[in-house]
Amino acid sequence: xxxxxxxxxxxxxxxxxxVDHLRSFIERVERxxxxxxxxSADLREVYSEAKGSGFDTKIxxxxxxxxxxxxxxxxxxxxxxxLYMSALGMR
Numbered sequence: 001x002x003x004x005x006x007x008x009x010x011x012x013x014x015x016x017x018x019v020d021h022l023r024s025f026i027e028r029v030e031r032x033x034x035x036x037x038x039x040s041a042d043l044r045e046v047y048s049e050a051k052g053s054g055f056d057t058k059i060x061x062x063x064x065x066x067x068x069x070x071x072x073x074x075x076x077x078x079x080x081x082x083l084y085m086s087a088l089g090m091r
């Protein structure tokens with residue numbers, strides 16, 4: 001059912017409330033999207049500075065992902081990676 005159909009089924013005050021409520025959600029999403037874009041730009045700038053200082057940004061991104069893991073998940077990944085590398089004669 002379309003949004004217009006929903007508004008038509010409600011009386012005037014409820015439709016006004018629904019429109020205001022919808023507008024509030026939309027505006028919140030728009031503000032969050034703006035914040036997300038600003039944060040993405042800030043992240044790109046930090047990685048660019050790090051690259052300019054000679055750091056490998058691909059490895060930095062990997063480290064950031066690994067640091068998000070809890071200790072047991074990190075250890076499990078490390079063990080599986082070691083197993084795979086050993087199996088391929090890389091260790």
